[in-house]
Amino acid sequence: MPEPDFLDLPDRGAKPRAVGLTHVIDPGAGPVVVTDLLDSAAAHIDIWKIGWGTAYVDATLATKLALVTGHEIAVCLGGTLLEIAWAQGRAGECLAWARDSGFDRVEVSRxxxxxxxxxxxxxxxxxxxxxxxxxxxxxxxxxxxxxARYWPGECLADLDAGASLVVTEGRQSGTVGTFDHTGRVRADVVEAVVAAVGVERVVFEAPMASQQAWFIRRFGPEVNLGNVALADVLSVETLRLGLRSDTAVATRRDTAETA
Structure with a gap:
């Protein structure tokens, strides 16, 4: 089937991308689910985070990582597992295991x-x-x-310590950190972080469609979005491209179409 190319859409860089990243959260999906998603949406996924401590108990982890990395997608160990290991004095062992398992990214959180x-x-x-x-x-x-007062300094310090990107907390619920309890974006927090480190260095956790649309309208289609649900990858790409009403810019050609 030929790919459609009849619409004027925003430019999206090809993988590997430095900006416009889509960072997904995997709650423990099995290989069949992962394969199905990659078949339809691998081109739109940049970072695959294995959420919480699921990597520690997933018997199919090796199969999953092989599937994901085979599609030029970076795999990231979620920060919760590393935090727990650190609290038990086992951070070194956790990092060694992650390296040997095939992870190329880790999230460091507190x-x-x-x-x-x-x-x-x-x-x-x-x-x-x-x-x-x-x-x-x-x-x-x-x-x-x-x-808004404390995050910018922590972001700068984390980058100075060796982090490549900072991630603003939103959780899977989208009701903490970057958002209030209703899921509304705390714009003052967002603007303070961006002013400190630049929008290209930030991944905004934004699990809700309304939040994703807000960031795209504010910063454009190449904003980095995180904690995207596996089932929402194509939906997020349509938001980036203006193929949903939330981000669409209506245009009309003056020249009438002819049969």
């Missing part, structure tokens, strides 16, 4: 266990020896105060 910013930066330096590091900022509980 939203689950008690970890100071300095301890987080030390963990970033350690992880950056073997991985591309995504450093997450923000709490996993709703109602975080003064995020």
């Amino acid at each position: 939203g689950t266990v008690a970890m100071t910013p300095q301890e987080k930066r030390e963990l970033i330096r350690r992880a950056a020896r073997d991985f591309t590091v995504l450093a997450e900022v923000g709490e996993k509980a709703p109602g975080e105060q003064n995020a």
